[in-house]
Amino acid sequence: MQVSRNDLCPCNSGKKYKKCCQEPVEKFTGRLLQAMGTTTYTAAGLEIARTLGLWCGLQLQDAGAPPDPALLGRLLPEAWAVKERDSTLSSQFKSLLLGKEHLMKLRLPVNLLVGVNLQTTPAGHEGLLAHINSSLPPGFYDYAVYLMALSLRSDSYSEEELKSLLIGFSWALLDQETRRGLVAYVLDATLTELAAAQQELAQLDLGNPDAPGPDVNEKMRQFFASHPSYDSFVSARILAEIEPAYQAVTEAGILKIPFHALAAGCYALCLSALDTLAEMFEQQQPQGLAGGQLHQALRGALWGQEEYIHFIPLLREAIAKWPEAGRPEELAKPVHELEQLLSGFFLSAQFNIIENLYLHCLIDMVKNVSQSLPGVDTPLSGFLDLCNSEVMELYIQYLERQNQAEEAVHVRQQYQSWAPRINRKYATLIDILPTGLSSQDLLDAVLR
Numbered sequence: 001m002q003v004s005r006n007d008l009c010p011c012n013s014g015k016k017y018k019k020c021c022q023e024p025v026e027k028f029t030g031r032l033l034q035a036m037g038t039t040t041y042t043a044a045g046l047e048i049a050r051t052l053g054l055w056c057g058l059q060l061q062d063a064g065a066p067p068d069p070a071l072l073g074r075l076l077p078e079a080w081a082v083k084e085r086d087s088t089l090s091s092q093f094k095s096l097l098l099g100k101e102h103l104m105k106l107r108l109p110v111n112l113l114v115g116v117n118l119q120t121t122p123a124g125h126e127g128l129l130a131h132i133n134s135s136l137p138p139g140f141y142d143y144a145v146y147l148m149a150l151s152l153r154s155d156s157y158s159e160e161e162l163k164s165l166l167i168g169f170s171w172a173l174l175d176q177e178t179r180r181g182l183v184a185y186v187l188d189a190t191l192t193e194l195a196a197a198q199q200e201l202a203q204l205d206l207g208n209p210d211a212p213g214p215d216v217n218e219k220m221r222q223f224f225a226s227h228p229s230y231d232s233f234v235s236a237r238i239l240a241e242i243e244p245a246y247q248a249v250t251e252a253g254i255l256k257i258p259f260h261a262l263a264a265g266c267y268a269l270c271l272s273a274l275d276t277l278a279e280m281f282e283q284q285q286p287q288g289l290a291g292g293q294l295h296q297a298l299r300g301a302l303w304g305q306e307e308y309i310h311f312i313p314l315l316r317e318a319i320a321k322w323p324e325a326g327r328p329e330e331l332a333k334p335v336h337e338l339e340q341l342l343s344g345f346f347l348s349a350q351f352n353i354i355e356n357l358y359l360h361c362l363i364d365m366v367k368n369v370s371q372s373l374p375g376v377d378t379p380l381s382g383f384l385d386l387c388n389s390e391v392m393e394l395y396i397q398y399l400e401r402q403n404q405a406e407e408a409v410h411v412r413q414q415y416q417s418w419a420p421r422i423n424r425k426y427a428t429l430i431d432i433l434p435t436g437l438s439s440q441d442l443l444d445a446v447l448r
Contacts, residue, residue, distance in 0.1 A: 029053025035073020235349030
């Protein structure tokens with residue numbers, strides 16, 4: 001890893017490297033090279049020493065202190081000479097991956113493991129290993145070096161363990177052959193961790209599966225929260241299985257969700273659109289979806305404003321009512337699995353798919369907002385009419401006449417929370433925004 005004098009310092013201080021960590025890095029690297037002696041002066045040796053010296057010399061906050069450079073310099077030449085996967089010393093590297101805090105984050109992307117049987121032994125995964133080596137994201141090895149460097153500074157090591165860590169560090173920097181060895185151990189550790197979680201889940205006392213107790217949901221939530229890798233593994237498999245159903249329900253036009261189940265999201269979408277338009281007309285870089293502002297706003301509306309209480313039952317109902325007669329036979333199983341996924345909240349996949357369907361329904365609502373409020377005689381001229389008290393009171397009264405009291409209360413609460421902020425924002429922009437601002441204009445602003 002090369003850092004020039006005028007680059008920002010990798011320690012994230014915000015200062016230039018020459019005014020921050022360059023001096024301690026060069027000092028540590030010099031001592032490391034001196035301890036290594038003549039074995040250093042190959043291209044590979046210099047690359048390993050300089051990268052190790054950089055990470056050890058950085059003044060990282062809360063990252064501990066590195067081992068003595070003389071000790072590292074003595075161990076490193078021995079470590080990078082170890083290339084055989086079955087050596088006793090390199091086998092210890094897997095134990096480190098399963099036991100050291102920072103190295104426990106060094107795992108393979110679980111989407112590459114979809115379909116893997118966790119009950120088979122790692123030795124039977126040679127074909128999988130070849131697939132993984134050809135599919136790893138480009139930054140995997142840099143991330144591996146970063147985590148090993150943090151572990152080197154922060155976790156405690158015996159001399160033998162330290163040599164094992166340096167093996168992994170060297171493998172990530174040498175060549176494709178040694179990198180394959182590193183990936184093999186990370187694969188072993190990843191599969192071992194996933195298999196252990198699967199066994200623990202099988203032994204979890206969930207009572208009678210036909211009549212689950214009230215604490216089952218909480219037990220499942222706690223389990224997946226404490227096993228994020230297994231959560232990601234199961235979620236990736238489920239998302240792959242339901243992808244045909246997801247595409248079908250969003251393209252078939254069956255998700256017609258009424259406004260009362262989308263009110264908070266619609267208002268959040270409108271305010272985010274006005275913010276984005278303001279940034280555009282003020283010649284700033286608009287954030288919009290790319291900056292994550294809208295994503296956070298909609299997530300807050302769905303979960304923070306508890307709109308999911310109104311949205312999810314209608315979502316499940318719409319999918320369940322999709323007539324089988326008009327549905328391709330091959331979608332029967334994916335649609336059933338999608339319905340199952342929408343019950344209970346244990347996995348990240350459940351939250352992801354619900355949030356994606358929520359956004360889909362919101363976009364559909366905005367496109368058709370002029371026809372979306374039954375009980376309001378005059379069609380809406382645009383999305384901002386949702387901030388008109390007379391319009392919204394007519395809709396709320398309609399819900400009450402339909403014996404939808406809870407829905408009426410939810411809409412009133414969202415109107416009272418969002419409309420004043422939206423109206424204030426619009427008032428500050430009225431001189432710079434185009435006249436006759438439509439719902440589509442607002443939608444285009446956040447989606448561009």
